[in-house]
Amino acid sequence: MAIEFELTAQQQALLEMARSLARDVLRPISLEADRKKCFPEELLLNLQRFGVGAGGSTLRGVTGGEEPSERDPKRPRHTHRTAVVGAEELAWGDAALPLSLPGPGLGGPPMQSHGTPAQRERFFAPFKREGELHWGAYGLTEPGAGSDVSGIATTCRRDGDHWVLNGRKCFITNGARADWVVIFATVDRSLGRAGHRAFVVEKGTPGFSVGRIEDKLGLRASETAELVLDDCRVPAENLLGGEARYEGSSEGFLAAMKTFDATRPLVGAMAIGIGRASYERARDLLKARYVLSRPVPRYGALRAKLAEMKARLDAARMLVWRAAWMADLGLPNAREASMAKAAGGGAAVQVCADAIELVGADGCATEGDDAFLEKWFRDIKVYDIFEGTGHIQRIVIARRLLPGLRAF
Numbered sequence: 564m565a566i567e568f569e570l571t572a573q574q575q576a577l578l579e580m581a582r583s584l585a586r587d588v589l590r591p592i593s594l595e596a597d598r599k600k601c602f603p604e605e606l607l608l609n610l611q612r613f614g615v616g617a618g619g620s621t622l623r624g625v626t627g628g629e630e631p632s633e634r635d636p637k638r639p640r641h642t643h644r645t646a647v648v649g650a651e652e653l654a655w656g657d658a659a660l661p662l663s664l665p666g667p668g669l670g671g672p673p674m675q676s677h678g679t680p681a682q683r684e685r686f687f688a689p690f691k692r693e694g695e696l697h698w699g700a701y702g703l704t705e706p707g708a709g710s711d712v713s714g715i716a717t718t719c720r721r722d723g724d725h726w727v728l729n730g731r732k733c734f735i736t737n738g739a740r741a742d743w744v745v746i747f748a749t750v751d752r753s754l755g756r757a758g759h760r761a762f763v764v765e766k767g768t769p770g771f772s773v774g775r776i777e778d779k780l781g782l783r784a785s786e787t788a789e790l791v792l793d794d795c796r797v798p799a800e801n802l803l804g805g806e807a808r809y810e811g812s813s814e815g816f817l818a819a820m821k822t823f824d825a826t827r828p829l830v831g832a833m834a835i836g837i838g839r840a841s842y843e844r845a846r847d848l849l850k851a852r853y854v855l856s857r858p859v860p861r862y863g864a865l866r867a868k869l870a871e872m873k874a875r876l877d878a879a880r881m882l883v884w885r886a887a888w889m890a891d892l893g894l895p896n897a898r899e900a901s902m903a904k905a906a907g908g909g910a911a912v913q914v915c916a917d918a919i920e921l922v923g924a925d926g927c928a929t930e931g932d933d934a935f936l937e938k939w940f941r942d943i944k945v946y947d948i949f950e951g952t953g954h955i956q957r958i959v960i961a962r963r964l965l966p967g968l969r970a971f
């Protein structure tokens with residue numbers, strides 16, 4: 564199978580725009596945003612004006628309403644490839660920013676793949692409005708169910724022309740500020756995946772509230788919230804995809820999983836952006852100290868480590884680009900998306916730790932310019948956890964390598 568890695572002229576232009584945005588705008592405010600745990604609204608509005616964010620932004624991989632069947636198979640989209648290229652650059656500037664940009668966020672892919680045309684029209688509409696900040700979110704994780712998606716305990720039961728939801732969701736990105744959240748619940752836990760349903764729960768729905776805002780190790784400028792559903796009454800028309808979609812199938816679970824085929828390469832790309840930032844800073848510090856050119860054996864080991872870091876990141880990027888390319892062609896890519904996420908997260912976690920080891924005590928500084936290595940070390944850990952930990956990615960890959968062996 565031939566793989567198309569060459570960037571189009573448009574992608575090249577986007578890459579250059581994202582690179583200068585990351586260097587000149589994001590990096591200078593990154594440490595302060597981390598301390599204040601937010602980005603200035605003015606910045607988000609300005610980014611939106613440049614097409615970074617809501618309303619079909621290519622950087623977030625949001626297509627906004629197009630039916631998969633409407634695409635011309637002879638003219639593959641470049642959405643996913645463009646998104647991973649942009650995401651790596653933005654994360655290089657600040658890794659919390661791509662998660663904080665206005666737009667449907669993780670709620671976008673299930674809305675796109677499982678929403679009815681009327682739902683897509685209605686719920687994507689706010690993101691197309693200029694000059695306003697709107698977010699969507701994705702509520703799957705619960706205190707007792709993260710990796711084990713089939714174990715979600717949030718319940719839903721039909722009551723006339725409404726559904727009644729009860730439960731708690733945790734660590735939901737942009738959950739407190741979102742106009743709507745795709746919430747996953749079960750009609751009956753004993754049914755496992757077949758019992759799952761996905762709902763669009765809108766801000767202000769009676770019984771729907773924000774619990775605490777999570778205080779995190781890394782990505783502190785990205786808001787993560789606990790959401791509470793207490794006899795929350797959701798109109799029947801907000802059942803994602805409509806009633807018929809769930810009959811005798813695991814469509815609720817599939818809506819949750821399908822999201823990841825689109826977003827895992829993106830997360831891998833962002834992880835690589837953080838890893839690359841760490842690698843470059845360690846390299847520059849070593850260069851500034853003339854360490855790399857001195858004929859001391861110990862310094863040879865540092866050079867070798869630097870080479871290893873670069874190769875690790877470049878190899879992971881190839882896997883990310885392959886998964887994105889497959890998504891653009893509409894090819895099933897669950898295995899490749901997991902490889903991309905596992906490789907990107909794993910490589911970058913290692914590189915961020917290596918970078919601190921290479922520069923010694925400077926890598927632990929929490930003030931001044933050196934504080935970046937410490938920040939990236941904190942940020943990257945999260946990239947290896949959300950959207951499925953490294954362990955879970957390896958399970959997804961292995962299941963596809965050993966079809967039929969479902970008992971692990």
Ligand SMILES: Cc1cc2nc3c(=O)[nH]c(=O)nc-3n(C[C@H](O)[C@H](O)[C@H](O)COP(=O)(O)OP(=O)(O)OC[C@H]3O[C@@H](n4cnc5c(N)ncnc54)[C@H](O)[C@@H]3O)c2cc1C
Nearest residue numbers: 701702703704709710734735736945948949950951952954
């Ligand atoms: C910053 C941040 C943002 C997030 N945003 C969202 C969001 O927007 N929406 C949302 O729904 N969730 C979100 N999450 C939650 C995230 O997806 C979960 O944290 C993640 O899926 C892991 O689940 P867990 O934390 O419950 O860990 P667990 O599932 O409890 O895992 C703990 C450990 O056990 C390992 N493990 C678990 N099961 C297995 C297994 N079968 N085999 C081997 N090892 C296993 C894991 O790899 C991990 O090392 C976010 C999390 C963070 C930190």
